[in-house]
Amino acid sequence: xxxxxxxxxxxxxISFSSFAQSNGCQITIKDDxxxxxxxxxxxxxxxxxxxxxxxxxxxxxxxxxxADLIFNSNETTDIKAKAGExxxxxxxxxxxxxxxxxxxxxxAFTKNWSGFSIQKKKGYKLTFISKDPLLDPLLKQKLxxxxxxxxxxxxxxxxxxxxxxxxxxxxxxYKAVAEASGNRILFSAGYLNAHxxxxxxxxxxxxxxxxxxxxxxxxxxxxxxxxxYVRYQYGVDNxxxxxxxxxxxxxxxxxxxxxITARFFAWLEQNIKPGLVATLDQQLRAHQYTEQSxxxxxxxxxxxxxxxxxxxxxxxxxxxxxxxxxx
Ligand SMILES: [Zn+2]
Numbered sequence: 001x002x003x004x005x006x007x008x009x010x011x012x013x014i015s016f017s018s019f020a021q022s023n024g025c026q027i028t029i030k031d032d033x034x035x036x037x038x039x040x041x042x043x044x045x046x047x048x049x050x051x052x053x054x055x056x057x058x059x060x061x062x063x064x065x066x067a068d069l070i071f072n073s074n075e076t077t078d079i080k081a082k083a084g085e086x087x088x089x090x091x092x093x094x095x096x097x098x099x100x101x102x103x104x105x106x107x108a109f110t111k112n113w114s115g116f117s118i119q120k121k122k123g124y125k126l127t128f129i130s131k132d133p134l135l136d137p138l139l140k141q142k143l144x145x146x147x148x149x150x151x152x153x154x155x156x157x158x159x160x161x162x163x164x165x166x167x168x169x170x171x172x173x174y175k176a177v178a179e180a181s182g183n184r185i186l187f188s189a190g191y192l193n194a195h196x197x198x199x200x201x202x203x204x205x206x207x208x209x210x211x212x213x214x215x216x217x218x219x220x221x222x223x224x225x226x227x228x229y230v231r232y233q234y235g236v237d238n239x240x241x242x243x244x245x246x247x248x249x250x251x252x253x254x255x256x257x258x259x260i261t262a263r264f265f266a267w268l269e270q271n272i273k274p275g276l277v278a279t280l281d282q283q284l285r286a287h288q289y290t291e292q293s294x295x296x297x298x299x300x301x302x303x304x305x306x307x308x309x310x311x312x313x314x315x316x317x318x319x320x321x322x323x324x325x326x327x
Contacts, residue, residue: 001176001177001178001179001180001205001224002179002180002181002208002211002214002215002223002224002227024053024065025048025049025052025053025056025065025066025067026065026066026067027044027045027048027049027052027066027067027068027069027086028066028067028068028069029041029044029045029068029069030068030069030070030071031071033071035071035090036071036090036093036094037094040090040093040094043093043096043098043101044069044088044093044101046098047098047101047102047105048067048069048086048105050102051102051105051106051109052067052109054106055081055083055106055109056083057167057182057184058127058129058167058169058184059083059109059112059113059129059131059169060131060169060171060174060184060186062173063083064083064084066084067083067084067085067086068084068085068086069086069088070085070086070087070088071087071088071089071090072087072088072089072090073089073090073091075087075089076088076089077089077092078092078093078104078108079092079093079101079104079105079108080108081105081108081109081112082109082112083112086105086108112131113129113130113131114130114131114132114133114135115128115129115130115135115140115170116128116129116130119144119148121148122148122152123152123164124147124148124151124152124164124165124166125164125165125166126144126147126148126166126167126168127165127166127167127168128140128143128144128168128170129167129168129169129170130169130170130189131169131170131171131172131173131189132170132171132172132189132193134189134193135170135189135192135193136193136196139192139193139196139199140170142199143168143187143192143199143202144168146199146200146202146203146236147166147168147202147206149236150202150203150206150234150235150236151166151202151206151209151210153234154203154206154207154210154230154234155210157234157278158207158210158211158230158278158281158282159210159211159212159281159282159285162209162210162212163183163209165183166183166184166185166206166209167183167184167185168184168185168187169184169185169186169187170187170188170189170192171186171187171188171189172189172190174186174187174188174189175188175190176188176191177191177201178191178201178204178205179205180205180206180208180209183209185202185205185206185209187201195241197237197240197241197242198241198243199236199237199240199241200231200235200236200237200238200241200243203230203231203234203235203236204227204228204230204231205227207226207227207230207231208223208227211223211226211227211281211284211285212285213284213285213287217284217285217287217289218284218289219255220257221254221255221256221257221261222261222280222284222289223284224257224258224261225254225257225258225260225261225262225264225265226265226277226280226281226284228258228259228261228262229261229262229265229266229277230277231243231262232245232259232262232263232266232318232320233266234321235320235321236321236323237321237322237323237324238320238321238322239320239321239322239323239324240322240323240324243320244259244318244320245259245260245262245263245266245318246259246260246263247313248263248309248310248313248314250310253306254302254306263313263316263318264306264309265277266316266318267309267313267315267316268298268305268309270315270316270317271308271312271315271316272298272300272305272308273297273298276297276298279297280293280297
């Protein structure tokens with residue numbers, strides 16, 4: 001799956017045009033006793049706009065885009081923060097540097113998550129946020145390992161301009177499987193816990209980051225078919241998760257998307273044109289893809305290609321990756 005992040009962000013900018021730098025985030029400072037000087041409020045506002053968009057996008061699912069900032073000298077020694085509400089000790093904040101306030105605010109927000117870690121390897125970075133206190137640490141490690149194993153390969157193979165900085169968020173409130181938007185992948189905690197072997201969800205979703213064109217550049221079935229073809233081709237353990245491409249039947253169409261389209265792509269790669277999927281992916285990213293692309297790349301229309309496939313769908317050797325085989 002993939003999500004129209006940029007569209008949502010654009011709507012946010014229109015509705016809060018006076019806060020254009022804030023990605024739709026907005027702060028309301030509540031200082032009824034007028035005990036805090038303007039300079040301090042300005043520092044807090046600036047810290048908010050530097051930190052909150054990061055927090056809100058990482059916190060993900062339906063997190064409030066606006067927050068109240070409340071001064072309270074009794075309740076907390078420095079800063080407490082959650083979605084929509086920041087409580088600041090006015091005595092602590094006086095005279096503190098912008099940098100110090102920002103750091104403290106960031107720390108306060110990370111305490112909302114059950115897990116927060118940042119790892120770097122060979123020029124690639126992964127920030128991992130878990131909002132599920134029951135997430136199996138072993139499963140978490142597998143997701144992280146799969147990222148570092150597969151993502152650099154996908155970047156090098158398909159789009160070396162892709163970000164090297166990715167964010168994984170495991171969320172209990174998110175009920176689908178997983179989705180990518182911008183550099184963030186949102187995973188459903190419920191799905192992961194029920195399907196702990198399905199670690200190549202990482203391969204499918206990180207391919208969406210590499211694709212980078214969302215659903216705007218071509219048909220949805222093509223974008224999703226490419227992501228599942230890539231999972232088939234580059235996945236680390238499709239055998240372990242019992243994931244395979246479904247056999248052809250006459251009711252199918254290339255527009256069925258996902259694994260049905262992916263099997264067609266495997267057939268096309270072996271019988272018509274090796275490298276076709278990577279070329280289509282490039283065209284989509286360059287906004288050069290049209291239905292004519294099939295003709296110019298293969299000499300046949302997409303419907304003609306599907307018809308050929310339907311006549312001889314068994315003429316493809318499928319091989320699935322397995323961790324167990326590698327030992
Ligand atoms: Zn997808």
